[in-house]
Amino acid sequence: MHARRNIPDDSVSSRVRSTADPPQVRDCRRLVATVANPTANLWTAPISDRIADERDVKPYPVPTVRALMPRFGEGSLFYLSSRGMGDGLWRYRDGKAQEVWNGADGALLEPPAVSFDGRHVAFVLRRKGKLRLHVETEDGTEPQAVAENLDVQGTACWSPDGRWLATGGTDAGGAGLFKVPVDGGPPVRLATGLALNPVWSPDGSVIAYAGPNVGEYAPLLAVRPDGTRIDLPAIKLHRDGERIRFLPNGRGLVFMQGQEESQDFWLLDIAARKSRTLTRLNNRSTTRTFDITRDSKQVVFDRLRENSDIVLIDLPASSNLSPQAR
Numbered sequence: 001m002h003a004r005r006n007i008p009d010d011s012v013s014s015r016v017r018s019t020a021d022p023p024q025v026r027d028c029r030r031l032v033a034t035v036a037n038p039t040a041n042l043w044t045a046p047i048s049d050r051i052a053d054e055r056d057v058k059p060y061p062v063p064t065v066r067a068l069m070p071r072f073g074e075g076s077l078f079y080l081s082s083r084g085m086g087d088g089l090w091r092y093r094d095g096k097a098q099e100v101w102n103g104a105d106g107a108l109l110e111p112p113a114v115s116f117d118g119r120h121v122a123f124v125l126r127r128k129g130k131l132r133l134h135v136e137t138e139d140g141t142e143p144q145a146v147a148e149n150l151d152v153q154g155t156a157c158w159s160p161d162g163r164w165l166a167t168g169g170t171d172a173g174g175a176g177l178f179k180v181p182v183d184g185g186p187p188v189r190l191a192t193g194l195a196l197n198p199v200w201s202p203d204g205s206v207i208a209y210a211g212p213n214v215g216e217y218a219p220l221l222a223v224r225p226d227g228t229r230i231d232l233p234a235i236k237l238h239r240d241g242e243r244i245r246f247l248p249n250g251r252g253l254v255f256m257q258g259q260e261e262s263q264d265f266w267l268l269d270i271a272a273r274k275s276r277t278l279t280r281l282n283n284r285s286t287t288r289t290f291d292i293t294r295d296s297k298q299v300v301f302d303r304l305r306e307n308s309d310i311v312l313i314d315l316p317a318s319s320n321l322s323p324q325a326r
Contacts, residue, residue: 045281151170207225
């Protein structure tokens with residue numbers, strides 16, 4: 001192996017062309033290849049009266065190399081990570097990381113939903129060609145499927161009392177927002193139309209979610225637990241990712257806004273119908289989702305980057321490859 005460089009994917013094509021220029025190609029003894037090397041890590045930024053920038057952003061350390069889609073429970077942080085067989089669910093507590101769900105048993109593509117008391121988690125698995133909700137305890141025991149007749153879309157969230165899960169999905173009546181009784185029973189439709197990634201307010205009075213896509217964006221919508229619609233300011237969310245979380249102290253809804261590679265955090269006061277900017281960040285990594293620490297003082301978010309390694313390989317002089325094969 002002659003050389004190895006790490007570069008972002010958006011410049012791979014140009015770098016490959018320049019590396020493959022003569023004389024490497026003429027002597028047919030070197031091969032240029034790219035190897036995917038994606039990264040995913042957790043970061044934190046403060047929630048305060050002033051606007052935070054990149055100087056305020058700090059790593060949020062966990063023991064695993066890969067970490068994304070964070071969700072806090074009581075005393076624990078849950079997140080997705082991988083041992084090479086698809087992302088599974090991990091719990092970080094007291095300085096130790098424990099695998100709660102092994103990605104080899106079904107890769108997770110959505111963030112977990114953690115109950116308010118941190119004792120249970122819900123996540124989405126593909127089973128028999130459909131996406132289904134599964135619930136288990138915080139340490140990965142007592143798994144059970146819920147709402148098996150509902151084809152789930154996006155991630156779910158818990159009611160504060162732990163009796164219900166809210167999720168987007170499709171049943172015989174079409175797409176909608178549903179609340180699902182955890183102990184069994186049919187889902188209850190709260191809204192009709194595409195509904196994704198709901199969040200339930202700590203006082204139990206509001207369920208906010210992303211509505212039907214309009215181009216690259218989806219409107220921020222909200223209902224009461226009985227399905228009564230709540231009028232919100234016109235806020236557009238980027239469609240790729242889970243972009244809203246309530247402050248644990250109940251004083252507002254944090255949302256992400258902006259272009260895919262320049263998402264910032266904002267805080268909406270639902271009662272006053274006013275929002276303010278929390279951050280102005282300029283890192284080009286993609287943020288999929290985030291959560292808020294239990295003291296409501298920090299945003300913890302993931303940053304993903306699709307890097308590639310460019311590798312220049314010296315072929316053996318005795319290679320049997322014909323010039324055409326080379």
